[in-house]
Amino acid sequence: MKYDVKKWTLLFCGILCMALLVSCVPDSNVDEKAAKAMAEGFLKSYTPIKQESPAMSGEGKAFLADLTGDDFPEAVILYDDFHTSGAMVFDREGKELARFAASSFYNNANVTFSIYEDMAGKVLATRASCPSGTADGRLAVTEYFISFTADEAKVQEMFYIANETTGENEYFVSPQSSRKITRDEYLEAVDKILENSELLETIELKKEDKPIDLLKEKELETYIVECMKQAV
Secondary structure (H helix, E strand, O other): OOOOHHHHHHHHHHHHHHHHHHHHOOOOOOOHHHHHHHHHHHHHHHHHHHHHOOOOOOEEEEEEEOOOOOOOOEEEEEEEEOOEEEEEEEOOOOOEEEEEEEEOOOOOOEEEEEEEEOOOOEEEEEEEEEEOOOOOOOEEEEEEEEEEOOOOEEEEEEEEEEOOOOOOOEEEOOOOOOOEEOHHHHHHHHHHHOOOOEEEEEEEEEOOOOOEEOOOHHHHHHHHHHHHHHOO
């Protein structure tokens, strides 16, 4: 059986050209300009915080999630804040949308975020726990619920003191208030925040994940780009 060398050579060249063309097509999920803006926006907000607290490690972690419903992910960036993690959310223009706290990515097995959605938009939920300063070693726990719309982000806080030994927690109106409420009243307030919402996904930042050097803008920018590549 004779092979048409010219025919097979042309076919091979055609396949190779198609492969090269496909490899050159930019990933629609990746926007390097947005990644750069997010990294710059974070450093603009974070630098004054680090200058005021030079003992902070300067390390952090991050993830991407579409929180505003515009089909493009926002960057949620965590930074070491001693007993907790500070957290900020940035849009594709590098604008800071929200600032809150989360559990320390050093002291916990993982830091968990939940994303809910209702008719009004999406809600990002997490909690920050740290020693309460009492002799019995109880924990001060703040639960954060950040509601996003196309125009704004609203941060709501719920607070309680957790006694992991007895399981008897003390619930308060807010972190700024000393007025106590019952457990049922606390849960009712949480239900009202998440009323008619559906849990979309849960994101975990694991303790063993290598932190980012937040003081190196290019490292943060590269990390955000890699997150974009992994996005579905």
